[in-house]
Amino acid sequence: MTVTDAPAQATFTSTDPRTGEVVGTHPVHTAADVDAAVARAAEAAAWWAGLGFDGRRTLLAQWRRALVRGLDALARIVVAETGKPFDDARLELVLAIDHLDWAAKHAEKTLGRRSVSSGLLMANQAATLEYAPLGVVGVIGPWNYPVFTPMGSIAYALAAGNAVVFKPSELTPGVGVALADSLAEIAGGRPLFQVVTGFGDTGAALCRSGVAKIAFTGSTATAKRVMAACAETLTPVLMECGGKDALIVDGDADLDAAADAAVWGGMSNAGQTCVGVERVYVVDTVAQEFTDRVVAKTRALQAGREFGPMTMESQSAVVKGQIDDALAKGATALVGGAGSADARLVEPVVLAEVPEDSTAVTEETFGPLLVVNRVPDVDEAVRRANATGYGLGATVFSKERGAEIAARLRCGMVSVNSVISFAGIPALPFGGVGDSGFGRIHGEDGLREFTRSQAVARQRFALPIAVTSFRRTSAGMGALLGLVRVLRGR
Numbered sequence: 001m002t003v004t005d006a007p008a009q010a011t012f013t014s015t016d017p018r019t020g021e022v023v024g025t026h027p028v029h030t031a032a033d034v035d036a037a038v039a040r041a042a043e044a045a046a047w048w049a050g051l052g053f054d055g056r057r058t059l060l061a062q063w064r065r066a067l068v069r070g071l072d073a074l075a076r077i078v079v080a081e082t083g084k085p086f087d088d089a090r091l092e093l094v095l096a097i098d099h100l101d102w103a104a105k106h107a108e109k110t111l112g113r114r115s116v117s118s119g120l121l122m123a124n125q126a127a128t129l130e131y132a133p134l135g136v137v138g139v140i141g142p143w144n145y146p147v148f149t150p151m152g153s154i155a156y157a158l159a160a161g162n163a164v165v166f167k168p169s170e171l172t173p174g175v176g177v178a179l180a181d182s183l184a185e186i187a188g189g190r191p192l193f194q195v196v197t198g199f200g201d202t203g204a205a206l207c208r209s210g211v212a213k214i215a216f217t218g219s220t221a222t223a224k225r226v227m228a229a230c231a232e233t234l235t236p237v238l239m240e241c242g243g244k245d246a247l248i249v250d251g252d253a254d255l256d257a258a259a260d261a262a263v264w265g266g267m268s269n270a271g272q273t274c275v276g277v278e279r280v281y282v283v284d285t286v287a288q289e290f291t292d293r294v295v296a297k298t299r300a301l302q303a304g305r306e307f308g309p310m311t312m313e314s315q316s317a318v319v320k321g322q323i324d325d326a327l328a329k330g331a332t333a334l335v336g337g338a339g340s341a342d343a344r345l346v347e348p349v350v351l352a353e354v355p356e357d358s359t360a361v362t363e364e365t366f367g368p369l370l371v372v373n374r375v376p377d378v379d380e381a382v383r384r385a386n387a388t389g390y391g392l393g394a395t396v397f398s399k400e401r402g403a404e405i406a407a408r409l410r411c412g413m414v415s416v417n418s419v420i421s422f423a424g425i426p427a428l429p430f431g432g433v434g435d436s437g438f439g440r441i442h443g444e445d446g447l448r449e450f451t452r453s454q455a456v457a458r459q460r461f462a463l464p465i466a467v468t469s470f471r472r473t474s475a476g477m478g479a480l481l482g483l484v485r486v487l488r489g490r
Contacts, residue, residue: 012198014173017083017309017344024081024174028198031205037165038209040191041136045163048192049133053108060104060159062186067097074178078146081172083308084269095424096151102426103159103447110444111160111451118457120487126458131451133161134212140203140226142217143169143311144272144366147179148423152430152441153215153238154179154193157450164193167206171311173197204229211235213450217274219364220390220435238439238449240431242364243274243392246385247419248405249282249290250378250398254417258397259293261419265395266370267298267348270307272315275393275413275420278365280372281381287374291334294350294372298335301348307368309345316341319349319367322360326371329355334372341367356384364390378405386410392432395419412436 010028015021027033048056067074071093078089113130137157141150146168154164168176173195180195187193196202207214207229215238216226223239230237247265249258265277282290301307310316320341327338336349349369354360360371375381378401385394386409393413396405402416412432413422422428429445431437440446465476 012170014081014171016080017311017313018304023077024177026173026177026197029196029202029205031201031208034165034196034202034205034209037191037194037196038136038138038206038211041163041165041194044187044190044192045133045135045161047190048158048163049161053112056159056161057104057107059186060100060155063183064097064100064104066182066186067093067100070182071097074147074175074182077174077178078172081174082143082146082311084311085306085308088269088307092145092148096148096155098424099148099151099426099442100155100159103156106427106444107159107161107447110447121484122457124459124461124463126460128456128458129453130456131160131448131453133451135162136211137162137164137450138206138209138211138214139164139166140206140214140216140218141166141168141172141176142274143171144269144274146172146175149217149240149274150176151179152240152446153217153450156441156446157215158193160447160450162212162450163191165206165209165211166193166195167203168195168197170197170199200225207235208233213238215439215441215449216240220437223437238431238441239437240274240439240441241392241435241437242366242390243276243432243436244278244362244364244388244390245275245393245395245411246279246281246381246409247277247395248378248381248385248397249280249286250396250401250405251283251285252399252401253286253290253397254399255286255290255293257417259290259297261395261397262294262370262372263297263301265419267301267307267368270303270310270346271319271368272311272366273420275423277395277419278369278371279361279385280370281375281384282372283378283381284374284376291352291372294370295334298348298350298370303345303347303368310367313344315366316344316346319346319365319369322358322363322365322367322369323349323351326351326354326358326360329358331355331358331360331371341369356387362388382408389435390432391434392436393420393422410434412440 013022014024075089111131118125118127139153176195217240220241331351331354334350340347391411406414415421429440430442431440
């Protein structure tokens, strides 16, 4: 459900990046609006937590079925606000629905009360551990995957027993509203999942609203501002930021599959993918053959057909700046080049021999620009892949050494002999290190991210020797120390 609009409230529009046509008008929610939404969510959270795992699983299954029934309609809203192809939008929704299903079905096993060993010294105690919901979780989402990415927080937070207040990107507010509306009817109108719309001030208000946690997805620069706002109230944060993901091609790789993965990973969604491929390091022995394949596959693409425009208009200038910087420093344009990013619809670009100090190598691109550099061996490929402050995802193509190479990469996720596959596996946690953020969505880690652990020790019988009492004696302590020396001193 959406927050009730106040009289004479300021509004803004969302537009289709392909045509500039207005596709929706939405309120600019104020700090007071946000606070009211969080207060309503707190009441809904108490009801939701009281349903228990079975009740929540049943309701979330109803939501899942409703999302499947309305998949195409929601996909059309995604297309209208992002400009991405219809089937890309539908794929995004399919993956989000799969994650919702997994989270609902695995919440009890992951979070429910379980017994743990008390240890020999505390054998008189029964120890249990469980994970309780936080209450109200604030989610600040991105525009590039306006359903799949925020649902990595929303679905898991709901499955863990929390209510959610969601602030979608100002570029895709209609997607957020439609997503929340799809659950409102099933929840009987209860404010379990609310949307607040607006710009940075609305997001900052959510950070200061007293929510139990903020889950943010966006740029590293914006993440720092979000953290600063949350620090004022000691609100914990989950940060999923940008990446500069590398793809490593070993000498024994399936080159056609590797080239296909490089082009898809770099160009799909117009390159606007945080875990998309931006850098390729290919060993010398297969570099020419691999590069020829990449060039042929890229030349077969057409901007506006296989992928859409830059959803955020200013991103074209970022891509153009990186292309110009790389070419000025000696890079070779194999596909496209200077002038390819002069409009909102950026043409696919492949650059080779790009200096490692070029911004096309050091800074996140978020556009259909692929850097392909030769390296003498895998060791150098790993060194260059790790030579960045980012550490989100990576890809490795190698028939024999894929797992070995993956283990050497400083990042949160790796796909071996495929691309971005980790994001589609609900059981795997998703997140990065360094400038790519911290905390995890998806999987068991993602469920626990939106809970607080509670440890309980219950005394089953009294020990014959009192050690945590003023009745303690020297003889009793002596006996305890003797036992420790026997058990732990060897």
